[in-house]
Amino acid sequence: MLRTIVDDISNEICKSADLAECVRQLHSDLEFREAAENVSREFCELVESLNTNTALYQKLKSSEITESSRLDDVDRRTLALLLDDFEQSGVHLKDEQKAKFVQLSSEVFNSGARFQENCDRIVSVGKFDQAKYGLPSQIYSPVSNSVDQSKRKMVYNTFYRHDDQQEKYLQKLISSRHQLAQLTGFESFAHRAQRNSLLEDYDNVKTFLWGVVEKCRNSFEKELAVLIDISAQCNQYNIDSSKQAATIADHDLGFLMHLYREKAYDIAKVSRESSQFFTFSSILNGFSTLSQRLYGVQLVEEPLVSGEMWNTAGVLKLKAVDEQMNELGVIYVDVSIRPEKAVGDCHYTVRCSKYLSDATWQMPILVLSLGLVDGHSHMWRDSGISFHSAETMFHELGHAMHSILGRTKYQHVAGTRCPQDFSEIPSNLMEYFISDLGVMTSIIRRSDRPSDQLSVEAAATLLASRHSFTAIETVQQAAYGLYDLEVHGPIAAPQIATGRMTTTELFYDIMSKAMPHVQRSPDSAFQHRFHHTVQYGAKYYSYLVARASACLIWQNRFLDEPFSRKWGDCWAEVQSHGGGHHPAVLLKKILGFRPTEKELTIALSKESQHLANLDAITV
Numbered sequence: 001m002l003r004t005i006v007d008d009i010s011n012e013i014c015k016s017a018d019l020a021e022c023v024r025q026l027h028s029d030l031e032f033r034e035a036a037e038n039v040s041r042e043f044c045e046l047v048e049s050l051n052t053n054t055a056l057y058q059k060l061k062s063s064e065i066t067e068s069s070r071l072d073d074v075d076r077r078t079l080a081l082l083l084d085d086f087e088q089s090g091v092h093l094k095d096e097q098k099a100k101f102v103q104l105s106s107e108v109f110n111s112g113a114r115f116q117e118n119c120d121r122i123v124s125v126g127k128f129d130q131a132k133y134g135l136p137s138q139i140y141s142p143v144s145n146s147v148d149q150s151k152r153k154m155v156y157n158t159f160y161r162h163d164d165q166q167e168k169y170l171q172k173l174i175s176s177r178h179q180l181a182q183l184t185g186f187e188s189f190a191h192r193a194q195r196n197s198l199l200e201d202y203d204n205v206k207t208f209l210w211g212v213v214e215k216c217r218n219s220f221e222k223e224l225a226v227l228i229d230i231s232a233q234c235n236q237y238n239i240d241s242s243k244q245a246a247t248i249a250d251h252d253l254g255f256l257m258h259l260y261r262e263k264a265y266d267i268a269k270v271s272r273e274s275s276q277f278f279t280f281s282s283i284l285n286g287f288s289t290l291s292q293r294l295y296g297v298q299l300v301e302e303p304l305v306s307g308e309m310w311n312t313a314g315v316l317k318l319k320a321v322d323e324q325m326n327e328l329g330v331i332y333v334d335v336s337i338r339p340e341k342a343v344g345d346c347h348y349t350v351r352c353s354k355y356l357s358d359a360t361w362q363m364p365i366l367v368l369s370l371g372l373v374d375g376h377s378h379m380w381r382d383s384g385i386s387f388h389s390a391e392t393m394f395h396e397l398g399h400a401m402h403s404i405l406g407r408t409k410y411q412h413v414a415g416t417r418c419p420q421d422f423s424e425i426p427s428n429l430m431e432y433f434i435s436d437l438g439v440m441t442s443i444i445r446r447s448d449r450p451s452d453q454l455s456v457e458a459a460a461t462l463l464a465s466r467h468s469f470t471a472i473e474t475v476q477q478a479a480y481g482l483y484d485l486e487v488h489g490p491i492a493a494p495q496i497a498t499g500r501m502t503t504t505e506l507f508y509d510i511m512s513k514a515m516p517h518v519q520r521s522p523d524s525a526f527q528h529r530f531h532h533t534v535q536y537g538a539k540y541y542s543y544l545v546a547r548a549s550a551c552l553i554w555q556n557r558f559l560d561e562p563f564s565r566k567w568g569d570c571w572a573e574v575q576s577h578g579g580g581h582h583p584a585v586l587l588k589k590i591l592g593f594r595p596t597e598k599e600l601t602i603a604l605s606k607e608s609q610h611l612a613n614l615d616a617i618t619v
């Protein structure tokens with residue numbers, strides 16, 4: 001069966017290419033990272049050359065008919081996805097156009113790699129500004145919690161200042177992607193990226209994102225009014241009695257939210273009191289307890305053997321086992337903070353699940369990268385982490401469990417190898433679990449005293465603080481999704497490619513429309529540090545679609561009984577299919593219905609309305 005042979009070839013390539021990408025992003029040695037980048041580039045070109053192989057495509061295409069009687073639904077979908085990969089790579093093109101496609105793919109890789117390298121660049125501060133604002137010689141973050149508004153503005157705008165070199169990398173990336181899409185018959189890369197997704201096309205995505213902005217606007221404005229009131233109390237604005245300070249600056253958002261949480265929840269005190277419960281080990285144990293109760297799967301630590309890792313500081317190896325102690329897969333967790341890590345918190349699927357010819361399963365191997373602790377400290381396992389970091393751990397472990405639970409005939413559709421807007425659902429759902437009061441107090445225990453339980457009061461305060469300003473966060477994420485969509489879209493992409501528009505101008509325009517009450521500098525270039533433009537390319541909106549889907553699953557299946565083994569097993573079965581079925585089919589298996597774009601929008605809107613009732617405070 002040709003589709004099995006093609007999947008076997010794909011499996012062998014991916015096992016090497018995915019490992020090379022992991023090394024490129026995480027290795028401590030620059031020479032290894034550079035070598036891995038060269039390997040990744042060569043694999044990228046190899047894959048595109050195979051995907052433009054006409055003879056292979058025609059053989060695969062003819063098997064739709066010749067093998068029709070032997071195909072089940074998963075066979076047909078996998079075959080359709082394989083053929084779609086060929087078609088999106090321009091297999092139908094003339095030879096010179098195929099060569100152009102491979103060249104453009106290489107340019108996308110190169111410009112994307114250079115752009116990502118500079119997303120986390122450190123900003124130098126001149127001696128005058130050091131003296132004026134009391135700043136160090138370098139800025140590592142855009143956030144300043146100084147009471148001096150001018151200092152906050154300076155730090156924020158300096159960190160996000162428009163960077164000509166980053167703009168050139170972006171221009172090349174967007175131009176190459178746009179040409180690549182048009183070469184293969186798509187109006188834009190944004191149209192191409194939506195193939196096989198839950199929302200299915202560019203227009204639906206655009207409608208969904210603007211729908212989220214509009215449906216959440218009332219909640220957004222309620223939350224913003226609270227911040228404006230705090231700002232007025234701090235005398236950070238000259239209040240015009242006729243206007244009543246109807247706007248707020250983007251560089252003040254983080255500070256004012258922080259101030260609100262400090263005053264409304266005394267969050268610093270609560271964090272100190274609960275710090276023994278929020279360590280790397282306690283959160284990992286909590287996740288293992290949850291997955292055991294939901295799916296009968298637990299995570300067991302295994303010792304690292306010599307040569308297994310290039311860096312063992314802050315790294316552990318976990319074996320996922322079922323209730324009969326059968327091994328399901330391996331997860332390496334790297335939690336050390338290292339400047340060599342190229343990107344933020346993420347996961348890498350080094351090897352997928354796949355049914356092998358000897359009637360055994362290929363065991364998945366995952367690597368999670370989290371910047372949580374000093375890995376060289378002998379106490380790193382018990383280092384304290386924030387609730388936000390605990391939430392991130394659950395998110396990334398949710399991705400890993402999706403791959404661990406995968407049981408598909410083909411690696412091409414295994415685990416997280418599915419449309420982006422579906423692959424983010426398991427990880428987002430895990431955030432709902434840890435954000436539930438009953439779940440948190442049940443599974444989060446001190447590592448040194450497991451019988452100790454986090455108090456309900458402390459847990460409730462942490463959750464209330466974390467979910468304050470949810471509407472602002474949701475609208476902000478929708479705006480980022482709109483930028484990512486439109487920068488690859490039919491109008492902006494050709495203008496950016498030819499220099500008639502900058503990404504900074506586009507970003508400013510979208511943010512001004514989505515969040516009109518938030519003032520920003522026209523030269524502020526958040527998008528020059530936005531890694532996701534490379535990783536997600538016109539699919540950043542997937543986070544919101546996944547969150548809305550996870551919200552529906554939580555409310556309909558787990559809210560009243562979060563440890564339900566019945567629905568846990570059902571959800572495990574859904575995840576086991578990976579991308580073997582359309583996302584809507586899989587959602588129907590767990591929800592009983594296929595959510596529409598409107599239902600997804602309403603789910604986020606209702607959530608923001610529920611959480612937007614913040615009390616005014618005196619600072």
